[in-house]
Amino acid sequence: MLNARIKLRHLQAFLEVARQHSFARAAEHLAITQPGMSKTIRELEETLGTVLFERTPRGVALTQAGLTLLRHAGPAIRALEEGVSAVGEAHVGSVWLRVGALSTVESWLLPEAIRRWQCSAQGEAGINVVGGPSAFLLSRLRRGELDLVVGRMTEAREIRDLAFEHLYYQRLLLVVRDGHPLAGVVPLAAERLQEFPWVLPPPQTTLRQQVDSFCVRHAITLPARQLETLSLPLSQQFTAHSEAIWVAPEEAVREALAEGRLRELSLPLERQGGSVGLCLNATLQPSLALAAFCETLREVASGVPEGVH
Numbered sequence: 354m355l356n357a358r359i360k361l362r363h364l365q366a367f368l369e370v371a372r373q374h375s376f377a378r379a380a381e382h383l384a385i386t387q388p389g390m391s392k393t394i395r396e397l398e399e400t401l402g403t404v405l406f407e408r409t410p411r412g413v414a415l416t417q418a419g420l421t422l423l424r425h426a427g428p429a430i431r432a433l434e435e436g437v438s439a440v441g442e443a444h445v446g447s448v449w450l451r452v453g454a455l456s457t458v459e460s461w462l463l464p465e466a467i468r469r470w471q472c473s474a475q476g477e478a479g480i481n482v483v484g485g486p487s488a489f490l491l492s493r494l495r496r497g498e499l500d501l502v503v504g505r506m507t508e509a510r511e512i513r514d515l516a517f518e519h520l521y522y523q524r525l526l527l528v529v530r531d532g533h534p535l536a537g538v539v540p541l542a543a544e545r546l547q548e549f550p551w552v553l554p555p556p557q558t559t560l561r562q563q564v565d566s567f568c569v570r571h572a573i574t575l576p577a578r579q580l581e582t583l584s585l586p587l588s589q590q591f592t593a594h595s596e597a598i599w600v601a602p603e604e605a606v607r608e609a610l611a612e613g614r615l616r617e618l619s620l621p622l623e624r625q626g627g628s629v630g631l632c633l634n635a636t637l638q639p640s641l642a643l644a645a646f647c648e649t650l651r652e653v654a655s656g657v658p659e660g661v662h
Contacts, residue, residue: 356400363397364426366390371423374412428636431497448642449479453490455504456583457523457602462653463503470649486558494634500643505627516635520654524603524626525563527618530593536616543571550578552588552599564600567622
């Protein structure tokens with residue numbers, strides 16, 4: 354039985370501090386004073402008889418007890434929010450899903466799945482899509498703030514106790530604009546890649562790990578001229594009008610490659626590629642809408658062009 358001294362405000366405050374890694378930012382977000390926030394967390398810790406946060410040079414971090422509570426409190430609050438939303442949806446006929454999207458599926462899989470799902474869903478079907486690195490999105494999924502995360506993420510350590518379902522494999526490609534000095538060069542010596550700017554994923558992302566492994570295998574060092582971004586439109590525009598080498602998800606450049614606007618370099622970054630799939634919080638019971646959307650994702654993924662699986 355839940356301790357009667359633990360109120361909803363205690364759990365909301367706990368989740369916000371865990372999210373912000375700061376009492377001050379959490380207090381600002383919840384529109385309460387910082388002393389009020391500190392008092393709320395102290396009350397929760399006294400009730401539980403344990404310390405939930407510890408101070409670090411970068412703010413506050415969860416203790417082991419705090420991590421344990423987070424695994425349960427986040428989904429519990431999310432389930433409560435879903436219940437309240439379901440009551441409202443019964444009156445207005447609306448359905449909303451919160452989806453975390455990695456850049457590897459923003460060009461084709463996710464847009465096509467959303468289109469099909471909205472065409473088949475009963476009533477008004479809305480989807481809120483949140484982008485970002487896998488670590489950020491998976492942490493939000495674990496806290497119950499997202500319904501699912503879609504993308505290439507099998508290398509992500511943050512998956513841990515989440516449920517990942519493989520859909521297909523997707524490679525990272527080294528691509529350049531048509532007319533680039535390295536376009537069509539066969540064989541291509543790896544050291545020549547150091548002569549040009551690179552467009553690549555930011556550090557601490559699973560995609561960047563593949564780039565780093567490639568550089569180690571070929572004993573090369575990336576040049577200082579780098580553009581680090583997960584933005585596909587920015588990457589494509591920059592590559593199209595520069596001498597840059599872009600580390601691109603295959604899905605994002607398939608059309609441009611077919612039309613000859615971009616060219617894949619003859620030196621492959623990776624052979625098979627990483628596993629693209631969907632990740633769910635196993636502690637939450639999926640709604641009918643979420644189950645239907647996941648089935649739509651599987652249906653769309655089954656149509657991935659030959660050679661990508």
